[in-house]
Amino acid sequence: MMYPFFFDPTFMLLIPAMLLAFWAQMKVKSSFARFSRVASRRGVTGAEAARALLDRQGLSDVPVRRVAGNLSDHYDPRDRTLHLSDSVYASTSIAAIGVAAHEVGHAVQHLQSYAPLKIRNAIVPVVNIGSGLAFPLFFIGLLMRTPMLMDLGILFFLGVIVFHLVTLPTEFDASARALRLLSDTQILGGDEIGGARSVLNAAALTYVAASVMAVAQLLRLVLLRGMVGGRND
Template sequence: MFFYDSTFIILIPALIISAWAQMKVKSTFDKFSRVRSINGYTGAQVARMLLDSEGLYDVPVEQISGRLTDHYDPRNRVMRLSPDVYGSTSIAAIGVAAHETGHAIQHQRHYAPLQIRSAIVPVVNFSSNASWIIFLLGFIFRSTYLLNIGVLLFGAVVLFQLVTLPVEFDASNRALKILSGRAILYGDEIKGAKSVLSAAAMTYVAAALMAVSQLLRLLILSREE
């Protein structure tokens, strides 16, 4: 949620980086979606193999609609892959499937940043919208108390974005090591998968930068009241 004022300029760098990151991940995914892997495994097959190798036989691999909607659901312990990943034998699909498997492995091994992120999800779901509403009410009624509450609530959003960074980078590192170690991808294929996952990681960096920029903006606005 945005409202315009002179502090909006603080968001410009984050907006530019966010736009670039979105274009980068789309172009990189599209590029390596056209490159088929030598072994010819589909994303779903790779996810299943890697899950089974970690003893996660009870984690199903399902297809979900949409594009780049792939995710591991720690609450229901389900791997969900988009059509572009689930049935594709491309390097991009295998990289993404392995990345999501990395999250399942994190969950199994009680990876601390993932546990923290999962724990604060209910708070973030509430504060992401409530923070702006309360902050705007503080502006309208010139209430420092409400402004501070709004800033504090938005701080939870920033924390979530910052904790997400190690979670995503770690999942990608796990994925690349497994793909190489199990000879699922080879040589230049690993480099291609790394390019896809690195581009995807930049979207999380951009989201964190945007959240921090928004928090800085709110702090400045609250001090002007």
């Protein structure tokens, strides 16, 4: 018996991953909110901390710019610009400084040609196209009982899995670099580092949850493909 694509027994595989993703989002929000209320003793803002850390790493040519949104912070390797959100840029909180330092970690990775970051940046365009095609192709193949289209959809989705696999070490390494930089420069005191670590660890969980969800989705596709089998019925 064939089941509709979005309503079948294999959907149960996604429930644990969805719960993990929900928990990770709640944790990062609560951790950031908690340490956003704790001002750093030195009173530097996220932007000032980022600027100081970048300059220390020989990245004085990397600008620090404000970007709209909440936790929309990112380093853009295309124009070598570090973007900090409204809740980080002008804040003197431990959370803001931790997030700013994390983005500096990505800038340093770029400078040092950190392999996982290079791979992630290289495959982003392909993954964006593949992720957009994977489910439509698989869905059409499932409805038409055409294994070749389903296999093609799975192949495209494998690119998403690779993206997640290189994202995990990239994000964990950026956080580790951030904590070392903050400690070495004493922008945060020893007792304040723990707060920054809590925020960054919570953020890392969201990437873990996204990876688990992607793997669960892949397993679901493979199981649905098995229902169709190797024949065009």
